[in-house]
Amino acid sequence: MTKLKTHMGRRAFIKNTSLASGGLVLGFSILNSCKSEQAKEMAVREMPKEWFEMNSYLKIGDNGVVTIYTPNPEFGQNIRTSMPMLVAEELDVDWKNVLVEQAPYHADKYGFQFTGGSRGISARWEPLRMAGATARQMLIAAAAETWQVPKEEITAEAGVLQHAATKKSAGYGEMASVAATLTVPEEVQLKEVKDFKLVSRSQKNVDAKSIVTGRPLFGMDIQEEGMLIAMIEHPPAFGLTLKSVDGEAAKAMPGIKDVVTIKSFKDGYEKGGFDTNAFPELVAIVGNSTWEVMQAKKKLKVEWQPITAYSETIAGFGGKQTINIPAGLESTTTHKSQMEALAAKPGKVVRKDGNPEVAFKNATTILERSYSAPFLAHNNMEPLNAFAHVAGEKAKIAAPIQIPSLIIPTIASSLGIPKENIEMDLPRMGGGFGRKAYAHFVVEAALISQKVNAPIKLVYSREDDMTNGIYRPTYHATYRAAFDENKNLTALHVKAGGVPESPLFANRFPAGAIDNYMAEEWTIDSNISIGAFRAPRSNFMAGAEQAFLDEVAETMGKDAIQFRLDLLKRAKENPVGERNDYDADRYAGVLELVREKSAWKENDTTKHRGVSAYFCHNSYAAHVLDLKMENGKPVVEKVVCAIDCGVVVNPDAATNMAEGAITDGIGNAFYGELTFQDGVPQKNNFHQYQMIRMNDAPKEIDVHFVQNEIDPTGMGEPPFPPVFGAVANALYKATGQRHYEQPFVTGNQIVG
Amino acid sequence: MAIFNLNINGSEHSVDVDSNTPMLWVLRDHIKLVGTKYGCGIAQCGACTVHLGDNAVRSCQLPVSAVGEQKITTIEGLSEHGDHPVQNAWLEIDVPQCGYCQAGQIMSASALLKRNPNPSDEEIESAMNGNICRCGTYTRIKKAIKTAASSENV
Incomplete structure (x- = not known):
């Protein structure tokens, strides 16, 4: 039997009482407008009048419906199904009574929300089961208190609490209001693998119905009131950077609001391992609709100039590392001969x-x-994109990215606002494969929004995506x-x-x-x-x-x-x-x-x-x-x-x-x-x-x-x-x- | 700019756009039907596939001015309750990974089955070859098409 001290993920159990009665974990949610088919179908059946938050990963409705917040961003590996399965297994709830919601970025509540390195399930294996097991234990304690019987005599299975001797029985929903007020247990027992009822049994993708009916799920699908579309123009070659731009002709095109330049990093900013960005100075064009911006983009007159060689220190996962970036325009034929020469030495x-x-x-x-x-090139089917609304000292962002926590410091620095003022939702990614671990495009979206003082969605064309690769x-x-x-x-x-x-x-x-x-x-x-x-x-x-x-x-x-x-x-x-x-x-x-x-x-x-x-x-x-x-x-x-x-x-x-x-x-x-x-x-x-x-x-x-x-x-x-x-x-x-x-x-x- | 009256998923929509605007962007930006996806903009990936009448077309190459009276069906209008046999087969086989290309795949597959209710493997491959799935769900897509073909009322 695996016994775990709950302090491991203690912060996950910090409750925000203002949230206890339902709605969203954070007040802001772009994804709120992207309610899943699963939620819609459940709504037809029955939605609870009141929700009780057990911990940051789950809340239980008064009718026994459970909402599980899935912490990591989804890019097609189906963790939006498998991660909630881990919670539901230990909670011992009927899977058909489970609703899945995407957690926003929130390091204190959800730990390292990292999709990559094939670490999702292994990193969440214990914490998510613990979240379910803890809530189950609290429900049992609530029943014991209500029924005045020893908690050891209470069973909890498929969302039902029972006390055999007194023939008392209650659904989780009936005990949730009491359970949510109880102290989080110091220790929980996790199930043996052999006792799993849900895990290791194939469950259908919870988002499949939304996908096959074309519901808005992806970053690219975000539509907000007053939102403008932005696109960027980056250098046509690696080894070049921005010299100057004449945006007058582009600005004169129909539907165009502005042409601006942005600089992705503040001078002297120490980059992290995922701040990779060959083109930190860009031209951005902003307008009413994607097609209009695409047409106007062709009218930009941009001059580029060669970069000079530089070295920089990157603070990556494995500590600080200095990398050298040479000047010059590189070619595959040269790479091949250089590689063959070094291979011979x-x-x-x-x-x-x-x-x-x-x-x-x-x-x-x-x-x-x-x-x-x-x-x-990664060639994800969904080209890079991000929504940003920077208003004064605050930023609301929705970004289909793999590692939200690692781009937050860069966004904060580049915008000149405190990290705490950034709220970020994590819409589904149309593929990632590593590319969306490098979230320079989110910094770009935020800077563009700040410059034009409007909510914007930055959209990379396929050509932008393929030629501004990592x-x-x-x-x-x-x-x-x-x-x-x-x-x-x-x-x-x-x-x-x-x-x-x-x-x-x-x-x-x-x-x-x-x-x-x-x-x-x-x-x-x-x-x-x-x-x-x-x-x-x-x-x-x-x-x-x-x-x-x-x-x-x-x-x-x-x-x-x-x-x-x-x-x-x-x-x-x-x-x-x-x-x-x-x-x-x-x-x-x-x-x-x-x-x-x-x-x-x-x-x-x-x-x-x-x-x-x-x-x-x-x-x-x-x-x-x-x-x-x-x-x-x-x-x-x-x-x-x-x-x-x-x-x-x-x-x-x-x-x-x-x-x-x-x-x-x-x-x-x-x-x-x-x-x-x-x-x-x-x-x-x-x-x-x-x-x-x-x-x-x-x-x-x-x-x-x-x-x-x-x-x-x-x-x-x-x-x-x-x-x-x-x-x-x-x-x-x-x-x-x-x-x-x-x-x-x-x-x-x-x-x- | 000009006014275009369009029949989309059985409803009338009026949009005021440049006549060259591709239907992809009319759908996504103006009518707010975002199930039809932008993938390449040059009819190479199939993510933007819709039905023009009964035919699967790449909406990124279909100017709004070329639509006229023809009916357009998008993924949102393929069935009222999301239970078209192709959609059901996709659920049964649990096809999607990231899901971004799947609306286009489903629109290509449903147009294929409409004109050819029992396609061979080669016919499926030929009809679906314009739809890229970066996640590589092709074996499931093919299986789902066969499942839909064997169900009634395609």
Whole structure:
């Protein structure tokens, strides 16, 4: 039995008595106008006359309806269903009596409202269950007090409190008014996994009805009284900044209110790790409607000038770090030659086990292969946008972003108002994938609103979104393996780098499984802005590593899965080094499961199959991908996937996410690429940037989870990185050619 | 600017806009029907798909002046109670992830089933290839279309 001290999340239990009788947690809510279909349907049935707030995560109506505030922003991973499930499980309430509302940004009440790093469920696993369990205990105490019976004799199940001996019974709603006045218990007991009634059972997406009926849910959908539309004009190339603007012609266009310039940071402001912004000085144009602003934007006359090189200190998650931003206009061809040059030189040694130099010197055979991947744009279907209404010292904001707390200090500094004066709602994001962790566009919206003294919605065009990216960097990795005369693997060497960051994870598999191992890295400074993209760095390293291991296995004449299992056995029984960051058993577990579920056979010549497995975000994922060539084009017939992410809270939703990750991975492996010429992104919309479409999606995806009772680990990212390796390995089987440079498919006509 | 009288989801709407204004923005900014989404503005992603008569069209490329008497149906008007067979199938299969593209997907799918109640896999792929789903829900979309096709009254 897990017993938890409630002080862990004590602030979540601070009640604001003025809120006790219903309505919204904060007075302000843009999303109030976006009432969900779920709430509408519930309203038809019955809504309570009075609400009683049990803690910041839930309130109970006098009729037993429960509202659960889901703390983290939603970007498609379906935490608006799975997080409330955790609360409801421990509260022991009938799921159909639960209403879900999106919590606004409020650090004291909701902790770190962070959507990213696949940490949502794992970070909320205990606090949300505790919120439910605490309320349940308070309801039991209220019944005990009301009925004058010992609380140990009271049961609470499916929203009903009962005392068997006296045959007394009451719904949660009847006891909520008393329970809400009681002291929060010092300690709560959480359920055992085996006792779950809701968690680990698939529940439908609570927002599905709103989505399929077109209800306003997204940041882009916000409409407020008096709201104007704003768009920005950013430099056409990385390495340029604003020189001057002549906005007269644009201002003369119909519906246009103003043309202003904004500066995103106050001089000397110390940026955080998510303040990334290549274009801090912008032109903004404001008008009545989106189409009018789009037309007028074409009339802006802007002069740009080259930036000068600079260094800046960033206070990120891992402490302060100095980065160098060079001047100049960068091109992909130059990046490629720079990367190849550095790959040929010694890098910075990050890990060394045994004596790899000697092993390579004594090797009978050496296998050396280099892998590369281009910059990628996130291309969320919902372009960047944010609503802001700055009035005097106060700001009301609604922002579809992943990490609200980390942009608040920047907004406060740039506006020159106290942080406490900023209220922020968190509308649904139409995709995120890391891009919406970097919320410069919210600062821009706030500054524009302040300048024009009106509520505005900042809308990025697709072209703005694609060419003002915080891109996945371009990477390069060289792997070398040494073999003795009996084709035993004696050493492994990886050297990886990128523009401007290294993708290396020195302590990941196969580190720990090989006596002589060396990992090196290098970087090349750049003024192109980069950041997190679904499973940062892993999304390249997994592909390179797993494609290389496939060739190593082939060289040794071993089965691709058995070879990996043999290495993992070694890593488990007699690990090399002490910093290996994976659990060899769980790693092997997904390979064994995918081998079984895909009916994998050694030397199978009936299919073109590629296997790949990877560990990241504390979870394990393995894929077997079957592919065939049709008219010179790869067609993915089937992907079988095995994942170990601990307890799966909402299995069908997790399956959906794995299917999406697999499809996303295939799309990016086949087509994903953004190139630069003199600082200019060479693609600006979907006629140039090829995205995976239905005809390229796998014909079948079969997802399996390892069943265990381990606390949940990451789910959104882990199934993504290994896809690249599975595609590469299956392509080899289908074509006889190894593929080393992403994207693997080029020269295709793009169909719109 | 000019006045346009439009039949949208069975109701008459009058808007005073520039004649080149795409229906996407007339719907979103002027009529406040925001279920139809902006994704690319160049008819490459399908997020803005609506029905013009019975046909699926990209509303970002449909100037308001080209609509005339033709009836427009948006996601909000596909069914009165959100229970069109395609919507029901989407709920049954629990298709959406982020959900942003799904209105466009549903409008393309419902137009397909109207003209071809029993499409093959290839016909589904061909009809749906103009709709991008960045989350990668294509396998579920296809399954939902087949589910809707097998239900009655499409």
